[in-house]
Amino acid sequence: MSVFLQQLINGFFIGSVYGLFAIGYTLVFGVLDILNLAHAAIFTLGGLSALWLTTTAGLPGWIAFPLATLFSGVLGLLLYRVAFAPLRRRADSNLSGLISSIAMAIVFESCALGIFGARTVRFPEGMFQNRVYHFQSITITSLQLEIVAVALGLMIVLSALLKYSRTGKAIRAVAESENTARLLGINVEWIVSQTFFVSSALGGAAGILYGLYFDALAPDMGRSIELKGLAVIILGGMGSIPGAILGGIAFGLSEVLTVELTGMSNLRDAVAFTVLLLILILKPSGLLGRGRARQA
Amino acid sequence: MSGENHVKKTAVFLALILGLTGMCSRASASPKVAKIGFALSMTGAAAAYGETQKNGSRLAIDEINARAGQEGIKITPVFEDDASQPQQGVNVFNRLLFADKVVIIIGPTLSNTAQVADRIAQGAGAPVLGISNTAKGITDIGDYIFRDSLTEMQVIPNTIRVVEKRFGIKKVALLYGNDDAFTKGGYDAFKKALGDSHIQILTEQSFAKGDRDFSAQLTEIRSLQPDALVVSALVEEASGIVSQARQLGIPASVPIIGGNGFNSPSLIKNAGKASENVIVGAAWNESSSNPLNQGFVRAYTAKFGAPPDQFAAQAYAAVYIVLDALKRAGSTDNRKALREALTRVGGLDTVLGKFSFTKGRDADYAPVVETVKDGAFTVFGQ
Numbered sequence: 010m011s012v013f014l015q016q017l018i019n020g021f022f023i024g025s026v027y028g029l030f031a032i033g034y035t036l037v038f039g040v041l042d043i044l045n046l047a048h049a050a051i052f053t054l055g056g057l058s059a060l061w062l063t064t065t066a067g068l069p070g071w072i073a074f075p076l077a078t079l080f081s082g083v084l085g086l087l088l089y090r091v092a093f094a095p096l097r098r099r100a101d102s103n104l105s106g107l108i109s110s111i112a113m114a115i116v117f118e119s120c121a122l123g124i125f126g127a128r129t130v131r132f133p134e135g136m137f138q139n140r141v142y143h144f145q146s147i148t149i150t151s152l153q154l155e156i157v158a159v160a161l162g163l164m165i166v167l168s169a170l171l172k173y174s175r176t177g178k179a180i181r182a183v184a185e186s187e188n189t190a191r192l193l194g195i196n197v198e199w200i201v202s203q204t205f206f207v208s209s210a211l212g213g214a215a216g217i218l219y220g221l222y223f224d225a226l227a228p229d230m231g232r233s234i235e236l237k238g239l240a241v242i243i244l245g246g247m248g249s250i251p252g253a254i255l256g257g258i259a260f261g262l263s264e265v266l267t268v269e270l271t272g273m274s275n276l277r278d279a280v281a282f283t284v285l286l287l288i289l290i291l292k293p294s295g296l297l298g299r300g301r302a303r304q305a
Numbered sequence: 306m307s308g309e310n311h312v313k314k315t316a317v318f319l320a321l322i323l324g325l326t327g328m329c330s331r332a333s334a335s336p337k338v339a340k341i342g343f344a345l346s347m348t349g350a351a352a353a354y355g356e357t358q359k360n361g362s363r364l365a366i367d368e369i370n371a372r373a374g375q376e377g378i379k380i381t382p383v384f385e386d387d388a389s390q391p392q393q394g395v396n397v398f399n400r401l402l403f404a405d406k407v408v409i410i411i412g413p414t415l416s417n418t419a420q421v422a423d424r425i426a427q428g429a430g431a432p433v434l435g436i437s438n439t440a441k442g443i444t445d446i447g448d449y450i451f452r453d454s455l456t457e458m459q460v461i462p463n464t465i466r467v468v469e470k471r472f473g474i475k476k477v478a479l480l481y482g483n484d485d486a487f488t489k490g491g492y493d494a495f496k497k498a499l500g501d502s503h504i505q506i507l508t509e510q511s512f513a514k515g516d517r518d519f520s521a522q523l524t525e526i527r528s529l530q531p532d533a534l535v536v537s538a539l540v541e542e543a544s545g546i547v548s549q550a551r552q553l554g555i556p557a558s559v560p561i562i563g564g565n566g567f568n569s570p571s572l573i574k575n576a577g578k579a580s581e582n583v584i585v586g587a588a589w590n591e592s593s594s595n596p597l598n599q600g601f602v603r604a605y606t607a608k609f610g611a612p613p614d615q616f617a618a619q620a621y622a623a624v625y626i627v628l629d630a631l632k633r634a635g636s637t638d639n640r641k642a643l644r645e646a647l648t649r650v651g652g653l654d655t656v657l658g659k660f661s662f663t664k665g666r667d668a669d670y671a672p673v674v675e676t677v678k679d680g681a682f683t684v685f686g687q
Contacts, residue, residue, distance in 0.1 A: 012528045015553075019520035127352030129541045134577035141554065146528075148554040223517040224548050224575055225541065229350070233515050268521035274512040275484060 011146040016269045017262065022153045024261020025160040026222060030215035030234055031241035031253040032164060033208040039248030040184040040204045043103050047088050047110040048212050048238065049231030050117035055081035055213020056220035056230065057125050060132060070136055074217055081213020082206040088113050089205040094198075114231075121228035129227040132220060156218045163214060164254055167207070171250070180204055184248075236278075240285050246295030255296055337373075339637035341366075341627060342383045342401035344412035344422065349389025350514060351414045353541070353571070354437060354616045358414060359384060360609050361617030365624035368604075378631055380624070387413050387422070394418035398425045408631075408638050409434060411623050416440035416486040423450050432644045434627060436619040439565060440486035441493075444666045449644055451666045453623050453657065455588040457487075457537075457564050460672040461494040462501070464586025467674045467686040468562055469502050474532040476505040477562075480522055480546065481537035483511040491537030491564040499535070507531050512542060519546050523553050533559060539566040544575035551579040560584055569614040573680055580677045584685060589615040589657050590673040591682050598656045622655040629653050 030052055037045045059077035062068045068076070092109040096102045140151040171177035179200045182190040191197050219234070220226040241260050245252025263284055267277040288295065343362060346355035366380045373379040383405045387394040394413050401407045402425065409432045413419050419438045426433045427447035435443055435452035444450045468474065479495060482488030499506055507529045510522035523546070526534060534555065536546055543566055550561060561583045568587035573580045591602060591612070601621060605613040613621070630646035631637055651661040658670040676685040 012524055015524045016521055019518075019524060023518050023520075122348065122352070127348075127356050128571055129353065129544065129575060130571075131544075131575045131577070139552075141552065143554065148552075150552055219517075223545055224577070225517055225545055227353075227541070229352075229515075230517070233517060264518070265521040268510075269525060272508070272510050272522070272525065273483070274516055274519075274522065278513075 013269070015147050016265045018147065018149060018153075020262035020265035021258060022157060022222070022261070023264070024258035025157050025254075026215055026219050026257070027234070027237055027241050027260050028254040028257025029160040029163060029211060029218065031238045031245070031257050032167065032250055033212040033215070034238050035242040035245070035248055035250060035253045036167075036204060036208045036211075038242065039250075040180055041093075041106075041201065043093070043106045043110075044239070045088070045093075045110050045205075045208070046107060046235070047092065047114040047117060048208070049235035050114040050121075051081050051084050051088070051209045051212045052216040052219070052234060053121055053226075053228060053231040054084060054117055054216070055209075056216030056226045057121055057228070058213075059217045060130060060220065060226055061125075063136065064133060074214075077217060078210050078214045081216070082210035084117070084213070085205040085207075085209020086202055088209065089202055093205075118228055118231070125226075125228060127228060129225050131224040131226060137221075152221060156222055159214070159218060163211060164250070167211065168250055170207075176200070176203055237281075240282060243295055244285055244288060246297040249295070249297040252295055252297035259296075337377060337637060338379045338381055339627075339631050340381045340383060340405065340407045341624075342385065342405060342407035342410040342412075344385050344387050344394060344397045344401065344410055344414075344418075346389040346414035346418075347384075347386035351389040355386070355389075355414050357614050357617040358412075358436060358620040360605065361613060361620035362411065362624050364601075364605055364608060364617075365621045369624065369628055378628060378637060380628070383407055387415075387418055389415060389418070391415075391418045391421040394422035395425060398422040402426060402429045402431055406638075407431070408640055408643055409627055411436060411620070411627070413438075416443060416490075419443050420446075420486070423447075426450070431640045432647060434623050434647070436623045437616055440490045448666070449640075451647055451662060453626055453655075453660065453668045454619055455565070455668050455670070455672055457491040457494040459668075460586040460588055461491065461564055462498040463672050464562065464564070464584070464674050465495070465498040465502055465504070468533070468560070468584055469504065471686065472533070472560065474504060474560075476507050476531055477533045477535045478507050478526040478529060478531040479509045479535050479537075480519075480526065481509070481511055482514055482516075482539070482542060484513050485539070488514075488537045488539060488566065491566070495535050495537055495564070512538075514539075514542075516542060517545055519549050520553060523550050523555065526550075527553055527555050531559065534561045536561060536563045537566070538563065540569040540572055540575075543567050544572050544580075547572070547576040547583055548579040557582065562586075565615065568675070568682070569616070570612050571614070573677055573682075581679075583677050585675045585677075585682070587615060587673055587675050587682075588668075589618040590675060590684060591618075592675075592684060593658075593673075595654075595656070595658070597654060601656045618656050622657045622660065625655055626650055626653060626660065 034048050058080050059074055062073035092113045093106045096105045142149045179195045183200045241256040242253050245256030263281045264277045267280040268274050345358050366382050370379050385397040387397045411434050416438045423433050423446045427449050432449045437454050438452050439454050439456045481492035563585050567585040634642040634646040636642055653660045661669045663669045674685040675682045
C-alpha cells in the first residue's frame with residue numbers, strides 16, 4: 010500500500026510540471042487556434058538560461074529564476090515576431106505557422122547546442138537546502154513541495170489574470186473573435202504578443218522546475234516533454250486551462266502507475282497515449298471540453 | 306525526355322572525370338599523409354559522447370602532426386556527423402569511403418549504427434576501428450572490423466566478482482535500459498555474471514532512452530530492500546537514477562553498481578553527492594598512474610577546459626593504435642595492408658593500458674573497477 014501511495018505522490022509531482030508546461034501550449038491554442046511547436050524549445054532554453062544565470066553569472070536562485078522566466082517570455086515575443094506575425098494575414102496561416110514554429114524550434118535547439126554543448130548538466134549542488142521528509146515509508150523532499158507550490162501558484166495567478174485583469178479580458182475577447190475585439194478598440198497585435206509572452210514565460214518556468222526536479226538539463230530535454238504536452242492539452246480539452254492542469258496530473262499518474270504495474274517504462278507512453286485515444290473516442294472534446302480558456 | 310537524359314549523362318561523365326582527377330592528385334600526393342575518417346555522433350541522442358570522442362581524437366592528431374618529423378606520418382582527419390542515426394551513419398560511411406577515400410574509419414559512436422554501417426566498409430574492404438561499440442557481434446560483421454572498446458561481457462563479470470568478494474552481497478535489484486543495444490548488452494552481462502556468482506535477482510525493472518523520471522521503478526526497488534542496486538545505463542540516465550535513488554531514500558549502505566556507461570566525470574557532476582561510493586566497472590581508469598595516461602588527462606583538460614571521460618580516452622587511444630599500424634603497414638593509403646598491420650598490434654602502450662587485439666579483433670586489456678570517493682574516481686579493485 011505504501012508503495013502505491015508513494016507512486017501516486019511521484020506521479021502528482023511530475024504531473025504538475027507537465028501541467029505547467031501544457032498551459033503555455035493551450036493558452037496560445039485557445040487564443041490563436043494554432044499549435045506552437047517551438048514551445049518545447051523555449052522550455053529547454055528557459056531551463057538552460059536559468060542555469061547560465063546561476064553558474065556563469067553567479068546570481069542567487071531567487072533572482073536568476075524570475076529573470077530566466079522573463080527571458081523565456083522575451084523569446085516568446087521573438088518567436089511570435091519571426092514565426093507567426095508575418096504569416097498572420099495569409100489564409101493558411103494556421104498550417105504555415107505550425108511549420109514555421111517547427112523551424113524556430115530547430116533554430117532554438119541548435120542555439121542551445123552551440124552555446125551550452127550537448128552534455129547533460131545540472132544546477133549547482135547545494136543551491137537549495139533540500140530537506141527530505143519521511144512519513145512512515147513515504148518520502149517527500151522540500152524541493153518537490155516547492156515545485157508543486159510554484160507550479161500551482163503560477164496556474165492560479167494566470168487564471169486570475171485572465172479572469173479579472175484588463176489584459177486578461179482582452180485576451181479572452183481576442184480568443185472569442187478577433188474582428189469583434191478589434192471593433193471594440195482592442196489592439197489585437199499587442200494582445201497576441203502578450204499572450205505569447207505569458208505562454209513562453211510559463212514554458213520557461215516549467216523548464217526550470219523540470220531541471221531542478223531531475224537534476225538534468227540538456228539541449229534535447231524538450232523532446233521528452235513535447236508530445237506529452239500535446240497529449241495533455243488534448244486530454245484536458247484544447248484551450249482549457251483547468252483542463253491542462255488536470256490533464257497534466259492525470260498523465261503523470263498514468264505514467265508512474267504503468268511502470269508500477271508492468272515494471273517497464275517503455276510501455277508508459279503506449280498506455281498514456283492509449284488512454285488519450287480512448288478519451289478522444291468517448292469524449293472528443295477532452296475532459297473539460299473546449300473553449301474554457303475564453304471563459305477562464 | 307532524351308534531352309534530359311543527355312544532360313544527365315554529361316553530368317555523370319563530368320563527375321567521373323572530376324572524381325578521377327581527384328584520385329590522381331591524391332595518389333601523387335605525399336604518401337606520408339594518412340586520411341582517416343571519423344564517423345561520430347555530433348548531434349542527436351549520443352551527441353554528448355561524440356563531442357568528447359572528437360576532442361580525444363583531435364588531441365591525438367594534433368600531437369602526432371606536431372611531431373610528424375619523428376613519426377614520418379601526418380594525419381588528415383575527416384570528421385563527419387552520423388546524427389546518432391543508423392541511416393545517417395550509412396550516408397557518412399559511403400561518403401568517407403567512396404568520396405573522401407579514407408584509409409580507415411574510426412567510429413561510429415553507437416553500436417546500433419555500427420551494426421548497419423560497418424557492413425559497407427567490410428564490403429568495400431576498408432578497416433573500421435570502433436571506439437565505443439560494445440554490443441555483441443560487432444566484430445563478427447567481418448575481418449575488417451576492429452574495436453578498442455572492451456565489451457560489457459569483458460568488464461562486468463570482473464566487476465561483480467570484485468564487489469561480491471568485498472561486500473558479500475546476496476540479493477540485488479536490476480535496472481536497465483531495454484531499448485538500446487549497449488544497455489541491453491550490459492543487462493545480459495550482469496544477469497549472467499550474477500547467476501554465475503549465485504546472487505539472487507529480486508526484481509528486473511527497465512526504462513527507455515531519454516527517460517528522466519525513475520521514481521516509479523526506484524520506489525518498487527526500495528520496497529524490496531536489496532543488498533545492492535545493479536544498473537545498466539548510459540551516463541545521462543545513470544546520473545538521474547543515482548540521484549533519485551538516494552533522494553527516494555534508498556540508503557547509502559546499498560551500493561549502486563554500474564558498467565561502462567557510468568564511467569564519466571559527468572556522473573559525478575550531475576549526481577553530485579549521491580554519486581559517492583557508486584561502483585563502476587570500466588574500460589579506462591582516469592586515476593591510473595601510467596605517465597602516458599597522466600599526460601593525456603593533463604593535456605586534454607588544458608585544451609578543452611574539462612577532464613576527459615572514457616570515450617575521449619578510447620578515441621585518443623584509437624588514433625595511436627592506427628598510427629602504430631600505419632607505421633608497420635608501409636603505406637598510408639593501402640587499406641588491406643593497414644588491416645593486416647592492425648591484426649598484429651600487440652602489447653602497445655596506450656592510455657587504456659597494454660593494448661592488443663584478440664583473434665576476433667576485439668580489445669584485449671585488463672578492465673578496472675572504480676568507485677567514487679570525495680568527488681573523484683579511484684580504484685576499487687582489479
